[in-house]
Amino acid sequence: MRSASLIMPALIFIAALFLAPVVQILAGSFVQVHSGGWTLTAGLYEAFFADAYSWGLLERTLRISAITTLACLVMAFPVALLMRRLSSTQRTVLAILLLSPLLTSVVVRTLAWVILLGPVGLINKTLGVLGIAPVALMYNDVGVIIGLTHVFFGYMLLAITASMLKLDERLMLAAINLGASRWQVLRTIIFPLCLPGVLSGSVLVFTMSASAYIVPVLLGGTATKVMATEVYDLAINYLEWKEAAVVAAVLFVTVWLIVAAVTRLAARHERIGEGG
Template identity: 40%
Template sequence: MTSAVPAPATCARQHRDLRGYLLSAPALALFAALLIVPLLLTLVLSFNVFDYEVGIRADHWTFEHYLALLGDSYFLEIFWRTFWISALVTLLCVVIGVPEAYILSRMGSPWRSIFLVVILTPLLISVVVRAFGWSLLLGADGLVNHAIQALGGAPMKLLYTPFAVIVALVHVMLPFMIIPVWTSLQKLDPAAEQAALSLGASQAKVMRLVVLPQVMPGVLSGTLIVFGLAASSFAIPGLLGGRRLKMVATLVYDQYLADLNWPMGAAIAIALLLVNLLIMLSWNRMIERRYKKSLG
């Protein structure tokens, strides 16, 4: 009997595949070390028993932290506040960012480069610095209240409210919406819009049937980025929301550093991750279906 000899093309393909795995091995190892391993350790920690007298009992396991999340209205209220604020921030970023990206894509040189730098410049400033800036603007003696009083109105409580958190988050997250949409618009041929207009379509119909389907991948990417970052944001809610207006990230911080209940903090972090993934994957699936349907 003669054994089958692999074809040269098959050997070459296997060699290329092996070389590809070897080249990606350092990146995969770094990814596992910096993300997968910490997540697994956090997951294990969330099942440990915590006792205020002896601390973490690593040899005992429990589901009580997750049961407390599901049964305590305090935790449910904070999760609900986190996700409705994140959803509203995402919606406002879409409403503001998509038209801004469209206008940016239609600008000529050098104005396009100038406004692109203006949009990206806030990313060079720390989120903490921007949060302190908003606290100065929205405080009781801030510029906004001074302007309201100058116009004859009574000063308003703006700081440590959902309004302050939402405004600051929109300011921080807006570039993450504009850039993906602007990138998608770069692939759109302006001649397609002109052809639709020349055939009698209105500007609104051109935007709905020609432009919007083309930018949906960018809108989808932007909404996923903005929602994920807003839901896990810590500096803005911590500095502008105060101690009473808690969000999930500030709650995790309190559990770790104030109560020293690390297993509970780990359980809250894992729950935030899972709910965030569920919402984002569901949103991604829904938008992709509508996008494919519009193209088909």
């Protein structure tokens, strides 16, 4: 009873600021108000899934989120391996350097990428000096992925490093003494034991990338719209609240189903590994 009372403030906070708005959005997307009252209908969802443009938005959002998650994982895992080998002081200094962008506004960081990636930005100017033709790094998927990777890299690094620092050095030494190569140690010991951190970091990066707004707007523009920017346009620019609720609901449910499926597969893999 006492432990239940301890979590009540958190439950009330989540219910009031997260669950209630989500329920309201889902309900609003199914309710059609007319002069005689209101009726439940799935017509807006039928229109959404019948529209090729809507499918394109969903596909682009999931693709960009998946690539961003993979890019963060590929870059964060080697860094976490390095941090595990460093002393406490060296690890702290490196962590401050790598995670300092998290202390800066997302808008400021994204505007910095606009300066770097723009048609007349620093990168294209450098390519011009070298005699190389300019490269389109903005207003496409590439620019958005670069920006999202920079914004969310720190979350992946924190999650993987937390698991990496818990590894028992004796396991690696025993495997090496038994003739295992460094690649075998990494593949059969380090990565499986770090899988909880990899999974939690991937879930964080994927969900935040799928709902990101600032980066796609500044680096993608109107040429690379995603679900979050579509929700904003429908609700604020066109005052189409119900259509915006449908897009938001589809995004929420889709991301939730993907995360739930990945989490379940990871849990099943862990159970099989323990049984083996």
